[in-house]
Amino acid sequence: VTERDERLEALWRTPPGLASLSGVNHTSVGLRFVVTGFVFFLVGGVLSMLIRSQLSFAGNDLLDAKQYNAAFTLHGTAMMFFFAVPIMLGFGTYLVPKMIGARDLVFPRLSAFGYWCYLFGGLLLFSSVLFGEPPTGGWFMYTPLTSAPYSPDRGPDFWLLGITFAEISAMASAVELIVSILKTRAPGMSLERMPIFVWAMLVTALMIVLAFPPLILGGTLLEIERAFGLPFFDPGRGGDALLWQHLFWLFGHPEVYIIFLPAAGIVSTIVPTFARRPLAGYTLVVLALIATGFLSFGLWVHHMYATAIPLASLGFFSAASMAVAIPSGIQVFSWIATLWNGRPVMSTPLLFVLGFLFIFVLGGLTGVMVALVPFDWQVHDTHFVVAHLHYVLFGGMVFPLLAGLYYWLPLVTGRRVSDFTGRLVFWTIFIGFNLTFLPMHLTGLLGMPRRVYTYADGLGWELLNLISTIGGFLTAAGIAGFLLDIALQRRFSPAGPPNPWGAGTLEWAIPSPVPSYNFAAQPRVEGRDPLWQAPPRAGYLAGPAGRREMLVTSAVRAEPEQVVVLPGNTWMPLGTAAIVGAFFVGVLAKAYLAALLAAGAATAAFFAWAWSSASRGEAEVDIGGELRLPLHYAHSRSPGWWGMAMTLVADAALYGSLLFAHLFLWTLASSWPPAGHGDAGLAAPGIALAALAASSVAFHLGHHGAAIALALAGAAVESGALLASGLSLSAHAYGAVVAMLWVFAALHIAIAVLMAAYLILRRHAGHAERHAGPVVALFWHYTVAQWAAGFVVVHLLPNLLSA
């Protein structure tokens, strides 16, 4: 350990004790995600034990109906939202920079902020149990059961607000990972040299950016309907119960692959290590990951086969649902080929991978079965589907997760891994799992529906349920054994060598336990498995350490481009998340004024956060190898610009979901706007649009003040026109949706104006930065484009089609 290493450690580390909460380093944040995610896994697991206990016998009364319904609602919610996605994002947060030869993620404060949103959102949701008002409407929250008339308690509010709060974290992590992967790979790590796990995280993150917005929108609309009576889902007032299902499954099906792809990435990392051979069919596997991402957005209707959707569209969705088996097949056979042509060495991680292969292939095969519409008519919403989804999710995600935890444990602890106890844990979980869920296929085919807190005897379900319960408890014992094993190894195992498995990926080039800066000098990468090829040449940013610096490289070829100065430890993420939390608690408590104040404070916090970013000092820095690079604030395409671009992709998905809701409700109405509801015509909205377009031109020419004035004028004209048209918010879904579109557009104008004002202030304060202007410009032009899309859907199309 050199003196420079010590200085680097002091510069990058997360402080000990309570002050560690101010740490933003990806190693700390990643571990926080993984540990918290595992705690939620245990919470969900305890709930599943309650469920299994209740179903042990016909007519069991351990739980009453409400308790049982709360148990399965919270079980699904914990597992899907608070365990599976966050723990995989935690893996990404922890591993991606190490695998791509970076020192940290590119927006450290963002991932720290995301973590706190995740934790607080989870605490908010699960606090409903303490208040005696847990959500009982299922993790899918179908309307109208969760609408105010049928769920007047606050259970759905706890759910909707907790989930939305926590999903800020998924969105933040996704933007973070995309930009980090595209822009901070070690020099030489072109896209075709990127580790498969990183590819999987990239595709996953892109899917999150597109898939979570429909859920966030649906949740927002439902909360507004519950709180203020705007009828989005109420069939009596022009809304529709199935709109929720479309929005939910537009999220919900990609969600399954959002959980599975990182797990597949873990498997593709572990298999080559123990086969002692690079992954076979690398390019095909990458294409398979991308194809899965695409296809997963075309499958959502396969959760709705029994909702009387026309048979022709069912045929399409059936074929698309089956097609997703092909990319999975490619990966399975790539793993087999890698093992076949390698010299496999058995070990605990590989054992878990083999268990995964059995369970996942079985789950995939039953997945093909339920993708076939007529078969699904029988088994939909039965225990057959419960069995199927656990084979896919527990087999497809938990087994790779446990494999990954055993695999990377030596990197985290620097200690040896004992193989014997790991095998014991594996067999307990493997046998327990199959004992629970294999018979459950039959339980479903014998007619047992899901989500029933009790069942009659004499239907042939008793023995099967008892077996499932025994298997469930065996699985739980296995998980307890896993925890014990990890704890003991962490405590008692002797120190081990670096790279104990002889792996080829870059994270094993880091000494273990890992230093907080990962790489004392950033390496140049020459191949796909750098440690198996020429050892990486250390080189860049090896000079004296004075601040957190990291290379930014080009997106495709990963050539050095700029140097980003990262912020250090700060309480801002925690503080901002607490303010955002105050907003959600305010909405939950119906203290809307307080919520509004919190929203304002959160906005201010974000601007303070931006203001505190470094941007003064030299414009260029020497990175070694005779290269001088601009610092990020002297570059017009800084990581911030990429972050904004990704955020806007998510924002467009959110707005697109709202436009989808508008068009979907239109298809159900006989006329649009419905009879008796005002239409603002085309004149005033046209003028508003022209003003907005002019503001874009003004902004482009650098007249920020004029741009602000034009945008505000346009927004005022549009608002006046809508008000004058006599729009009613509560009489019909039309008014409700148009009002939401207006709110959306107005919020964007407000943010754009604040950002432009920020630019003006920043210039006055003497910051000669180049990176901020393009970021705001991007947001500004996007806002105007979004406005134009809204104009077409709300004003132009109805007028054209009714004329």
Next chain:
Amino acid sequence: MHAAVLAAASVGLGGCAGVQSALDPAGLEAGALARLTWIMIAGAAAILLLVMVLVAYAVFRSPEKRRPVSSSALIVGGGIVFPVAVLSALLVYGVPLMGELRGAQEGALRVHVTGHMWWWEVRYRGANGDWVATANELYIPVGRPVAVSLSSPDVIHSFWVPSLAGKMDVIPGRLTGITLRAERPGTYRGQCAEFCGAQHALMAFYVVALPPQDFDRWLEGLRAPARAPAGEQALRGRTAFVDQGCGNCHTVRGLVEGRVPAPELTHVGSRAWIGAGALRNTPDNMVTWIARGEAVKPGRAMPSFAELEPATVSAIAQFLAGLE
């Protein structure tokens, strides 16, 4: 393990029999789906076995003795060619089945079923074109398609009789439908399959498939008004039934006309179950249901009439038992 279950299940279909089993079909659609199920289970088991044999060979056969394989041939063959072939065959077999099973049916008997939280209202056409209702039981003639139209005044339910057909959701604001066709007489159990709130588990119903002549006789009986009470106690029960306001919700044709959706009781005495599968229809259970029903099915719309004299409750139960 999968193969073992398959073997165990196919040795004697005894393990699959049941009034609510998709593997013991008694209807046209359920029969086709059961066949499809067995074909797919057999195919899935074979594929699983094949893949596992390949995995075991790749991992456990010693590398010296293993025959080398072209990675790309294995991946393309196993991961693309094979699934495309199998899935295409499955789609060609399975997708046209949808139209065959759920297309329009000639000469169907029309029945309307309404899913309520948490019971089923069943209506048939009366002699003069109006509707006659019953609850939680659906009688159908064997061999004739029965077009069941479905609606809900509250939340989403799903209509499902596994022995006869797959399920169809019952969605507020929409009219959906499904065609049942029983191939043999019998009693089959159905149950709500879409989670619909606290008592989703206690929302069962029975389908009774009768030979056509028996069905016609049954329908005649349904159209008839309620029987007059036989005996002193039943007569007192009828008076109490009216006095306690039971008729504000429940209809007993010829006696009271309910104004709130509630199970029609005109012929409740002939039903085998009460409370949508919550209890068998015995006089004792009827007493429980009236006096303490909220303990049996918490959250049901009807309050418990715990303050009524036991004798009065028994009399009402007696009266209802006589409504055959």
